[in-house]
Amino acid sequence: MPDFRVHVLSASAEATELFLPPAETHHLVTVNRARPGDSVVAFDGAGTEWTCILDRVEGKKSTVLRVSHHARHAPLPCAITLGQGLPKGSTMDDIVRQATELGAVAIMPLATTRSEVRLDDERAAKKSDKWRTAAVEAAKQCGNPFLPAIAPVQGLDAFLAATEAAATELRLVASLHPGARPLRTVLASWRAAHEGRAPRSAAWLIGPEGDFTAEEVARAFPAGFIPVRLGPLVLRCDTAAACALSVLRIETDS
DSSP states (O other): OOSEEEEOSOOOTTOSEEEEOHHHHIIIIIISOOOTTOEEEEEOBBSEEEEEEEEEEETTTEEEEEEEEEEEOOOOSSEEEEEEEOOSTTHHHHHHHHHHHTTOSEEEEEEOTTOOOOOOHHHHHHHHHHHHHHHHHHHHHHTOSBOOEEOOOEEHHHHHHHHHHTTOSEEEEEOOSTTOEEHHHHHHHHHHHTTTOOOSEEEEEEOOTTOOOHHHHHHHGGGTOEEEEOSSSOOOHHHHHHHHHHHHHHHHHO
């Protein structure tokens, strides 16, 4: 993998030159110290990558990349959506980064009963912008050619309705409540009912600090969510999200 990766908002797959805006120019040239002649990979977040050579820097506002090759990548076998109870502080930034590295296709921040953060429209918009930036940074670092869709902060019922409308095949809620089953057992049952194949789409529902209330977990059941335990220990919400996504990714992509 080349040392330098940049994100382009839109470009033709057959483009021979790519023009980077000021923010990407600053990150590539000033922060990462790329110079003309260096190899750079540009990606659009939708699966297309361009292998390029840094051709020239036009002041501080634009960089021109000369394209030598482009490729279209296939999505991962299982499209995983993360519904994350909104945690306090900057924890959601870390969750977005980790979810991007683990190939989540969508991240839906949820305002839940035990979420301590309450955002007005202006603050919610700023948070969403910050999370998208975190996703781009993570995709640059890990080589993911896809960026997750990051939804506006919403309620639990909106998330449940969205997964039903999308006909998501496997729906899981991480739970500390009695009756939660190991993920491997749930997946084995799912495969047995579907001729041995892995699910092509899945949704994980992860609580905030303090987890979901029992009433919230119960609301997820009619929407087809299965309670799953993530081992014998109580995990922080960011650890739980990373654990849930990584284990499901391994089980569905192998």
